[in-house]
Amino acid sequence: MFLFTRMLLLKKQLVPTLIWLLMPLILTVVVVQWGNAAARDAQIPIAIVDEDHSELSRAFIQELQQMDLLTIQLMGKQKALYALEKNQLDSVFIIKRNFEKELRNNKRNQLIEAYSTNRSYFYFAVKENISSLAQRKATQAKAAHEVKNLLNKYDSDIEWSFDEIVAQGQQREERYELLTVDFSYYNENESSSPTEKTNLLTSWGIWAFFTLISTFYLFDWVIKESNHPVVVRWLQSKISYITYFFSTLAVYLLIMLVIDILTYRIIETQFIWSEVLVMLVFRLTCVALALFVAVHLKQVLSYYFITPILALLLALLGGVFIPMERFFAKWPIMSELSPVYALLQWDVSLVWSVFIVLICMYVYRKESNRFA
Amino acid sequence: MKNFVFFTHQYLKQMKKKWWKLLLLFVFPLVIIALSFMALSSIFVQSEQQKLSIAIVNEDTSSESQLLTQLIVTILKENTYIQAELLSMEEAEEQIEQNDSTAAIVFPSHFAADLYEGTSVKLHVLGNPQEKTQSMVVNELVETIARYIASAQANILTVYHYAKDTSISPEELESLKLELLMDFTFYTMGKRKILREYEWVLQPFENPLHYYSIAILFCLTIIWSILLFVFLSKQTSKSLQMRLKLAGVAFWQEHAARIFTTFMTVLILSSVLFAIALSQLDIQYYALDYLRMFLFVSLLILLTIVVCAIFDVIFHSDKVKLLMTFLLCVVLIAGSGAVFPTIYFPYSMQQLFPNFYTFDIWKWLTDLIFEERNYASYTKSGLMLALALTLYSGLVYVKGRWAR
Amino acid sequence: MLEVKNISKKYRSHEILQNVSMHIARGEVVGLVGQNGAGKSTFLQIVATVMSANSGDLMLDGLSYNCNLKAIRRQIGYVPQEVALWEQLTVRENMLFFAKLSWTKLSEEQCRAICVNMQLHEWDKQVSKLSGGMKRKLNIALSLIDDPQLLLLDEPTVGIDLKSKTEIAHFLTQQAKEHQKMILYTSHDMKEITTYCDRVYIMGEDSFYYDYLQEKGITIGKM
Numbered sequence: 001m002f003l004f005t006r007m008l009l010l011k012k013q014l015v016p017t018l019i020w021l022l023m024p025l026i027l028t029v030v031v032v033q034w035g036n037a038a039a040r041d042a043q044i045p046i047a048i049v050d051e052d053h054s055e056l057s058r059a060f061i062q063e064l065q066q067m068d069l070l071t072i073q074l075m076g077k078q079k080a081l082y083a084l085e086k087n088q089l090d091s092v093f094i095i096k097r098n099f100e101k102e103l104r105n106n107k108r109n110q111l112i113e114a115y116s117t118n119r120s121y122f123y124f125a126v127k128e129n130i131s132s133l134a135q136r137k138a139t140q141a142k143a144a145h146e147v148k149n150l151l152n153k154y155d156s157d158i159e160w161s162f163d164e165i166v167a168q169g170q171q172r173e174e175r176y177e178l179l180t181v182d183f184s185y186y187n188e189n190e191s192s193s194p195t196e197k198t199n200l201l202t203s204w205g206i207w208a209f210f211t212l213i214s215t216f217y218l219f220d221w222v223i224k225e226s227n228h229p230v231v232v233r234w235l236q237s238k239i240s241y242i243t244y245f246f247s248t249l250a251v252y253l254l255i256m257l258v259i260d261i262l263t264y265r266i267i268e269t270q271f272i273w274s275e276v277l278v279m280l281v282f283r284l285t286c287v288a289l290a291l292f293v294a295v296h297l298k299q300v301l302s303y304y305f306i307t308p309i310l311a312l313l314l315a316l317l318g319g320v321f322i323p324m325e326r327f328f329a330k331w332p333i334m335s336e337l338s339p340v341y342a343l344l345q346w347d348v349s350l351v352w353s354v355f356i357v358l359i360c361m362y363v364y365r366k367e368s369n370r371f372a
Numbered sequence: 373m374k375n376f377v378f379f380t381h382q383y384l385k386q387m388k389k390k391w392w393k394l395l396l397l398f399v400f401p402l403v404i405i406a407l408s409f410m411a412l413s414s415i416f417v418q419s420e421q422q423k424l425s426i427a428i429v430n431e432d433t434s435s436e437s438q439l440l441t442q443l444i445v446t447i448l449k450e451n452t453y454i455q456a457e458l459l460s461m462e463e464a465e466e467q468i469e470q471n472d473s474t475a476a477i478v479f480p481s482h483f484a485a486d487l488y489e490g491t492s493v494k495l496h497v498l499g500n501p502q503e504k505t506q507s508m509v510v511n512e513l514v515e516t517i518a519r520y521i522a523s524a525q526a527n528i529l530t531v532y533h534y535a536k537d538t539s540i541s542p543e544e545l546e547s548l549k550l551e552l553l554m555d556f557t558f559y560t561m562g563k564r565k566i567l568r569e570y571e572w573v574l575q576p577f578e579n580p581l582h583y584y585s586i587a588i589l590f591c592l593t594i595i596w597s598i599l600l601f602v603f604l605s606k607q608t609s610k611s612l613q614m615r616l617k618l619a620g621v622a623f624w625q626e627h628a629a630r631i632f633t634t635f636m637t638v639l640i641l642s643s644v645l646f647a648i649a650l651s652q653l654d655i656q657y658y659a660l661d662y663l664r665m666f667l668f669v670s671l672l673i674l675l676t677i678v679v680c681a682i683f684d685v686i687f688h689s690d691k692v693k694l695l696m697t698f699l700l701c702v703v704l705i706a707g708s709g710a711v712f713p714t715i716y717f718p719y720s721m722q723q724l725f726p727n728f729y730t731f732d733i734w735k736w737l738t739d740l741i742f743e744e745r746n747y748a749s750y751t752k753s754g755l756m757l758a759l760a761l762t763l764y765s766g767l768v769y770v771k772g773r774w775a776r
Numbered sequence: 777m778l779e780v781k782n783i784s785k786k787y788r789s790h791e792i793l794q795n796v797s798m799h800i801a802r803g804e805v806v807g808l809v810g811q812n813g814a815g816k817s818t819f820l821q822i823v824a825t826v827m828s829a830n831s832g833d834l835m836l837d838g839l840s841y842n843c844n845l846k847a848i849r850r851q852i853g854y855v856p857q858e859v860a861l862w863e864q865l866t867v868r869e870n871m872l873f874f875a876k877l878s879w880t881k882l883s884e885e886q887c888r889a890i891c892v893n894m895q896l897h898e899w900d901k902q903v904s905k906l907s908g909g910m911k912r913k914l915n916i917a918l919s920l921i922d923d924p925q926l927l928l929l930d931e932p933t934v935g936i937d938l939k940s941k942t943e944i945a946h947f948l949t950q951q952a953k954e955h956q957k958m959i960l961y962t963s964h965d966m967k968e969i970t971t972y973c974d975r976v977y978i979m980g981e982d983s984f985y986y987d988y989l990q991e992k993g994i995t996i997g998k999m
Contacts, residue, residue, distance in 0.1 A: 005873045012864045016689070041718030071719070087574060088715060110568040117572045118580075119713060127567065128516070135563035136523050142559060143527035146552070147534045154538035165530055172490075173526035179493050179518045183511045185501040186468045186476075217691050229860040232826055235849050236922055237877035244877075304694050305602060309400060312698075316407060323505050327414040 002239070002247050020218050021255060024210035025263045032203045043071040044122045047080035047092045054100035056137070061095075063133060070126065084115055091116040091123045093130055104162060106145040108138040136173075140166040203267060205320035208282065208340045212314060215286035216307035218252065222294035223303055226367070242368045249287070256283055278346050285339040285352045288359040289314075295366055314338045375621050379629030383604055387637070397603055398641070401595040405588055426456045426510055427464035427476040436484035436550050443554065444477075444517065447561050454513075468500045475499045475510040487521075488549055490529050520563075524556035576742035585649050586741060587710040590734060593642045593669065594708075597676040598701050601634045602694065605684065624768045627684070631677050638673050655744060664748045665740055671753045672733045676704065678760040685767045708734040729756045777801055778823070778926055778958055783832030785818055792818050793829070796999050798977055800926070802956040805949055806997070807969040809962070809989075810979030816962045817857055817930055819979070823960070824854035824928050836926060850879055853924030855932050859911045860918075863904040867891065867914055870903060871921070878922045890917050893947055895940045909936040916944065927951070929961035933968065941965075945972045970994055 010017060048064065050057050065072050073080075073089075080092045094113040102111060112134060116123040144165040151158060172178075225231065226245075234241035260279050265271065293310065297303045315321065318340020328335040335341050342349035387394055426448065430441045441458065448456040459467070459476075467473035478496040486493045497514050499507030531552060535545060577583050616626070646669060650657065680697055687693035705711060708730035714722055725731045732752045739745040778800040785793040792815045800806050810816050821827045823834065825845060834841035836848050862870055871887040888899060896913040903911060916932050927948070933941050949972050952959050963969055969976055970992045977997040978985045989996055 005876050008865060008869050008873050009862065020691075038718050038721070041720065042716055043719065045715050084572070085574070087713065090715065109565045111566050112568070114567045114569045115572065116569070117574045117577075119574050119577045121713065121716065127569075131563045131566050132516075132520070134566045135520075135560055138563075138566065139523055139527050139556065139560055142556070143530050146531045150531065150535050150538060150540075154540055156538040158534065158537055160534065165534075168533070169527040169530045172529055173523055177492050178490065178522040178525050179487070179495060181495045181497055181511070181515050181518050183497045183499060183507075185499045185504075185507070186465065187501065213695070220691075229856060229858045230862060232854065232856050232860055233874060233918065234877070235825060235854065236852060236919070236924070237874065238879050239877060301605065301690060304690050308694060308698050313404065313407075316404060316411075319411075322408055322411045324411050325503065325505050327411045330414060 002244065003251070006248055006251060017218065020214050021259055023214045024207050025259065025266065027210045028203055028207040028263075028267070031206050035202075040068070044069055044090045044126055045071045045073065045088070046126055047073045047075050047083065047089050049077045049080050049092065049094040050074065051077075051097045052095050052099040056100040056103060057095045060099075060133065060137060064130065067129060069129070081115065084117060087117065087119055090120045091126055103137060103141045106142055108135075108141075111138075140169045143169050202320075205315070205318070205340065205344055207263065207267070208318065208343050209311060209315040209320050211283065212286055212289075212311035212340075213308055215256070215283070216290045216293070216311060217304070218256075219287070219290035219294055220300055220303060221248070222291060223297055223300050226295070227298055231370070240368075241370065242364065245367055246364070249291075253284075253287060256287075275346050278343060278348055281348050281353060281356075282339055282343040284356050285349075288356040289339075291363050292359050295363055314340055317341070319344060375619075375625045376629050376632075379621075379626050380633055383629055383633040386604065386606075387633070394600075394603070397599050398596060401592055401599070405591070424454050424506060424510060425467075425473045426454060427459045427467055427473045428456055429459055429461050429464050429476050429478045430483075431461065431481045432479050432483040432485075433481070434484050436488075436553070437479060439550070439554065440484060440557070441479060443557060447517070448513075464498070468498065471500065471502050473500060474503050474506045477510075477514055487525055487553075490525075520560045521557060524560045525553070528552045528556050576738045578742075582653055583742070585652075586646075586737070589642070589645055589649055590672075590708070590710050590737065591705050592645075593638065593672060594676055594704055594730065595701060596641065597634060597638045597673045598680055598697055600638060601630065601677050601680045601684075602697055604630050604634060623772060624765075627681060627768070631674075631681055634677050635670075635673055639670055642669055642673065650741065653741070655741075657744075661740060661744075665737060667750065668733050668737050668740070668748070668753070671750065671757060672730070675729050675753065675757050675760060678757070678764055682760065682764050682767060685764070685771055704728065704730045707731055710734050729753050732756075777835075777837060778960075779833075779835040780823065781833045781835075783822060783829040783834065785815070785822065785827070786830050793822075795832070796979075798997055798999055800958045800960055802958060803952050804974050805952050805959045805972055806961075807963065807973035807976040808960060808979060809964070809966070809969060809976060809985050811982060814979040814982075816979050820854070820928050820930050820960070820962065823926075824852055825849055826854070850922070851925040853919040853922060853927045855916050855919045855927075855929040857930040859915050861903050861911060861914055864902070866900050866902050867896065867906070868899050870914060870918065874918050875921050880922055882921060887921070890920050893917075894920075895943050909940065912936050913940065913944070924957075926958045927960070929959070931962050931964070933963060933965060941968065948972070 048061055050061060061072070061074070064070065075083075077094060080089070080094075083089045084092050092115040094115070096111055096113060099111050102108070112130070114123075114127060114130075116127075141162075144160075144162045147160055147165055150156075151160065222245075231241055234244060237244075239247075257280055260283055261276060264276055264279060268275070289310070290307070293307060294303060297306075315338075317324070317334070317338035319325070319338075320340060324335070324341065328341075336349060336351045339349060339352045342352065428441055428445060430437060445456045445458060448454050461478070464473065464476040464478075468476060476498040478498060480494060480496065483493055495514060495518055497507075497511050499511065501507075528549075532545075532549065535548060540548070643666060646665065647662075650662075650665075679700065683693060683697055683700065687696060707714070707725050707728035709725065710730075714725045714731070717725070729752070736748050740748060778798075780796065780798045782795045782797055783793060784791070784795055796819065798806075808816050808819070818827065822829050825841070825848065836851060839848055841848060862873065865873065868884075868887075871891065872884065875882045875887050891897070891899065891914070894913045894917045896910060896917060898906060898910060903914065906914070912932065912935055916929065919927070919929075929948075933944065936944065945968060948959055948961075951957050966988065970989070973994070975995045975997045976989055977999050978989070979999070986996065
């Protein structure tokens with residue numbers, strides 16, 4: 001009986017409703033994929049000036065070009081520095097004359113000149129990369145040097161050459177993983193790979209943001225129907241408007257939860273009940289928030305206007321766009337301001353759980369007082 | 373024209389009536405920006421103030437590894453924001469539990485011996501779950517150090533390989549091992565010497581506070597234009613629409629009044645704020661400079677509103693319209709390069725940015741404000757405004773016909 | 777039998793109803809007239825349980841409004857002044873929607889019969905595309921679904937053409953006489969009131985209505 005009437009109303013806007021229901025899932029997948037692709041394509045533009053034109057310098061540049069992060073342009077010094085001045089490059093590296101010669105003589109100081117500006121956001125990372133590559137070259141050269149010393153010292157007649165030793169060092173480095181690092185959190189059993197987890201966190205953050213918006217927009221019926229003159233007709237019907245209202249709420253909630261579980265299956269590889277529970281609590285919080293805003297507004301347009309802003313604020317406070325851990329370390333109370341933060345920590349927020357219950361009671365009272 | 377004046381008056385009245393909502397509308401973006409700024413600064417500033425505290429746990433009792441861990445502590449201490457301490461496993465765990473340490477680096481037993489032999493060794497980083505971001509930083513750091521040691525070790529093994537074939541005595545060979553390891557590790561860690569660094573100061577960013585104040589003002593102008601334009605939209609019932617039509621009011625007249633009201637309000641507000649901000653800079657501007665900046669700000673606001681108006685005409689559903697408008701806001705700001713330089717975006721995206729009017733206007737504004745340029749070209753933005761207006765009137769015309 | 781005794785309604789400091797009493801017997805059609813803003817709609821809403829009075833008693837068939845609200849609501853059909861319909865649905869869907877929610881189970885044919893009785897023949901047309909008069913008819917039809925004993929109509933015949941108006945009025949009187957129902961309605965159409973109502977109540981002190989109705993020889997109820 002109830003479902004029949006609800007379907008009559010929903011039938012006319014079935015497609016938009018479905019789209020809004022699925023929007024968080026679809027957009028999360030799209031944004032994460034696109035974001036990853038963009039992050040992969042996002043490159044740091046630098047220029048390399050080769051003043052040495054030697055075999056070693058060319059090999060060095062070639063190795064640099066294989067680095068994912070960098071877009072390397074080879075150009076003359078004048079041009080490169082001009083582009084840097086115009087803020088078209090992150091930084092400029094100049095391989096000095098005698099690069100090869102110095103390296104072969106076990107000298108490594110100031111082989112490369114580095115130019116950056118106060119707007120080179122990634123100079124630090126680039127510098128690290130380039131200097132460690134150069135350092136590897138230098139270490140290999142040093143090895144050759146040490147070998148030469150040793151052989152001289154013990155009057156050995158073993159045949160050797162600079163290039164051979166360098167090649168051997170390089171081979172050893174590539175073949176054996178001599179020293180690796182593994183990471184785990186204290187008191188957490190699963191030795192999770194940290195980078196993977198951080199990636200997932202962002203995708204749940206994005207999901208949370210879109211879920212807030214979609215829940216808000218799906219609950220516009222609260223305003224539309226509660227302020228509709230037709231409500232008066234529930235006086236004469238078998239079920240009261242408040243029952244009808246909460247039944248509708250339950251149906252929406254049920255559909256949302258099914259979609260949430262589906263979302264969880266798609267985004268996460270494992271199925272952990274506690275996490276699903278957290279998700280459901282988050283969805284309930286979204287619904288409670290939507291109800292809270294909706295019962296206080298009379299116009300759908302202002303509802304549409306306010307809610308995305310609210311969603312943005314909550315997402316920001318929850319640390320979707322900027323990590324807020326440090327911020328919350330300073331003001332711990334702030335972490336309770338947004339339900340998104342608890343979700344991202346896979347935690348159930350007590351404050352927001354209480355909020356859900358209070359809102360339900362509040363809305364129940366408000367709606368049932370209608371025809372008192 | 374009479375209608376236009378009438379509606380402008382109506383919109384002004386509407387704004388007066390909802391003045392506190394309007395105030396919220398203007399303050400809200402400020403709150404968001406302030407909040408982001410606080411969060412961002414808490415990340416950077418605190419990491420400098422509060423040192424990362426790292427516990428180093430050595431489970432290898434050999435003298436070589438003692439030396440090596442000492443060495444690593446010394447190297448880590450070179451970083452001003454890191455505090456490293458040698459501790460036992462129990463102590464380290466206790467520190468993490470009490471949130472005194474960010475992470476612990478554990479050197480396994482037989483660490484040095486295995487490293488000499490050239491067998492693979494695993495360093496273990498134990499992160500503090502209460503400080504996830506910081507733990508990641510430590511992990512990155514340890515991985516870098518591990519790479520250096522591995523690189524040094526690979527070359528040492530090469531030297532060792534040759535040394536074995538000489539007439540060197542076993543005792544000498546043993547001591548050579550340690551000597552080489554220390555020598556090479558030190559050598560590798562001193563990689564900074566390779567570079568000779570120069571840092572240039574680019575004009576606009578000389579004073580980050582000035583630069584970002586202007587940048588935030590620029591973004592606020594965009595956000596306000598969009599928010600106010602959306603805020604002034606209202607639902608007109610069918611019967612009222614009919615009545616308006618009978619009174620000889622075209623759809624565009626009301627729309628134009630809305631555009632005009634938004635434009636004037638934001639323009640006045642932004643101009644005042646820009647004037648205040650500019651007076652804080654130590655640069656003397658000529659009247660002509662002010663005029664140029666004023667023109668660019670006007671162009672910025674007008675273009676933004678016209679684009680919003682186009683969205684208003686195109687999209688039928690209120691929900692979609694609003695979401696698209698908010699999305700537009702993000703794209704316009706990201707594309708301007710005011711907040712984050714566009715050079716770091718993917719190449720395919722970078723090529724699009726010069727087509728953004730926000731990009732063009734921001735470029736000219738920074739040139740005018742920070743580099744005291746005596747020349748400005750309005751051609752591009754002007755053309756875009758003409759284009760947007762043509763598109764807008766075309767759409768309104770089509771819609772008018774269609775509605776008939 | 778509906779009995780209203782001394783009800784008053786205040787809206788903040790503004791007194792809308794002051795000690796109003798009336799009664800309707802079974803089989804009676806009672807009209808309610810008065811100037812705009814005299815409190816006719818408020819009075820109807822109180823009787824329809826949409827609002828509650830600040831003081832006074834209401835009884836329907838011996839049941840007090842204070843304790844038997846649910847049972848009383850079941851007996852009442854209320855036709856609000858504004859058109860309370862789902863604009864996006866068709867006539868059929870509107871009827872089925874409220875038929876499903878009502879106490880009595882009506883088949884689609886029965887629903888349609890109600891509409892046909894009301895001279896509403898567009899069964900599958902969307903409400904938003906109906907004319908104003910048609911909407912009014914559907915507005916009344918929806919209130920008849922539950923076969924209410926007391927029918928309260930707030931200006932039900934505004935915008936309905938003369939032919940339909942006559943037919944609806946005829947239908948209502950027939951309901952009252954044959955099925956012993958109570959009907960209370962407000963209208964500004966004095967001709968309609970004088971033709972169909974058994975008695976008329978006048979809201980507010982108004983000699984204009986009083987003189988007019990007395991001239992026509994209508995029984996005027998005392999409020």
